[in-house]
Amino acid sequence: MRYTVVVITKDRRHSLLATLARTRELADRPPVIVVDNASRDGTADAVAEQFPEFRLIRSPRNLGAVGRNVAADHVRTPYIAFCDDDTWWEPDAPSRAAGLLDAHPRLAVVTGRILVEPGGREDPIVPELRHSPVPGPPWLPGPALGSFLAGASMVRADAFREAGGFSPRLWLGGEEELLGADLMALGWQLCFADDVVVHHEPSRLREPHLRRRHGIRNTLWFTWLRRPLPAAVRRTAGLLRTLPRDRVTAGALADAAAGLPWVARERRTLPADVEARLRRLETSQRESTARRYVS
Structure with a gap:
């Protein structure tokens, strides 16, 4: 098998x-x-x-x-x-x-x-x-x-x-x-x-607010764990411009900030060729209708 x-x-x-x-x-x-x-x-x-x-x-x-x-x-x-x-x-x-x-x-x-x-x-x-x-x-x-x-x-x-x-x-x-x-x-x-x-077939038993909170947090954590500084700043700024201004977003940002100490300790930027590939995704991520952080 x-x-x-x-x-x-x-x-x-x-x-x-x-x-x-x-x-x-x-x-x-x-x-x-x-x-x-x-x-x-x-x-x-x-x-x-x-x-x-x-x-x-x-x-x-x-x-x-x-x-x-x-x-x-x-x-x-x-x-x-x-x-x-x-x-x-x-x-x-x-x-x-x-x-x-x-x-x-x-x-x-x-x-x-x-x-x-x-x-x-x-x-x-x-x-x-x-x-x-x-x-x-x-x-x-x-x-x-x-x-x-x-x-x-x-x-x-x-x-x-x-x-x-x-x-x-x-x-x-x-x-x-x-x-x-x-x-x-x-x-x-x-x-x-x-x-x-x-x-x-999406289950009706979902926790959309929690999933959105974790999705925002994890996007920010990944960005600062692996992307070089200019790319991390660029993606963070773009994300902050598009996020709904509500309690879920506020909670996600607080969670992300609380993780900064371990993110700094474990930060390891990607090889240049991998970073180049991810940079090609930035426009589609910004314009995507399937990746909106809403719940």
């Missing part, structure tokens, strides 16, 4: 069970690991009862994105097909992604085309991925990316571990940007694949 499916979840039993039922339909019958982030709605017990063939990890606390790191420690296949508890892969999509990773040894991440359900319309982020301005080597099988979407991506397990996985500092919300940059700094490539299809 070339890949393992990894799902993290928290208090979304209904969505998760639907996702796992669809995962059973994958043509390859891959191993599946579910990390339950201390759900209180009976999620873990329901998984154990209805999907005994899947590996269930019960975390005593909510690990956020780090739950994926925990699962990766148990993965014995070359690749990891991540999905969220409200996303799922089309039956042949993981095989397509794994084929791309097989064929391109320096490719670390394949992000698929996301269709929003019900209705199957393309997610607004897809055109930005398809027309990514990030330069990449000619051998890439799709547009080069500067980051990725964990709920719709397959990653090379060795590359994921080499880069350290998801940062426990960032927890959840835009956590992919830091990992994507660190992968590129290690010489890995990320790409979009139009024929790798992932479906997303």
Whole structure:
């Protein structure tokens, strides 16, 4: 088997069970690991009862994105097909992604085309991925990316571990940007694949204000952890101009400021070639209609 499916979840039993039922339909019958982030709605017990063939990890606390790191420690296949508890892969999509990773040894991440359900319309982020301005080597099988979407991506397990996985500092919300940059700094490539299809039916059980707060905070932390000073100032100023002026933003800025001591200690700017790639993304990030910090 070339890949393992990894799902993290928290208090979304209904969505998760639907996702796992669809995962059973994958043509390859891959191993599946579910990390339950201390759900209180009976999620873990329901998984154990209805999907005994899947590996269930019960975390005593909510690990956020780090739950994926925990699962990766148990993965014995070359690749990891991540999905969220409200996303799922089309039956042949993981095989397509794994084929791309097989064929391109320096490719670390394949992000698929996301269709929003019900209705199957393309997610607004897809055109930005398809027309990514990030330069990449000619051998890439799709547009080069500067980051990725964990709920719709397959990653090379060795590359994921080499880069350290998801940062426990960032927890959840835009956590992919830091990992994507660190992968590129290690010489890995990320790409979009139009024929790798992932479906997303957004759960109604969401915490949009908390997610926005973490997204703003994590964007600022990443910027000051990895970007050179002029780029960090430029992106911070641009972000501050566009953020809603409300309590969520105020809380996010306070959180970001509270983290400045550790950000300063752990700051490590990216290699010049990686920084050049990220600089090419600044216009699309500024003009994006799919990346607005609203809730």
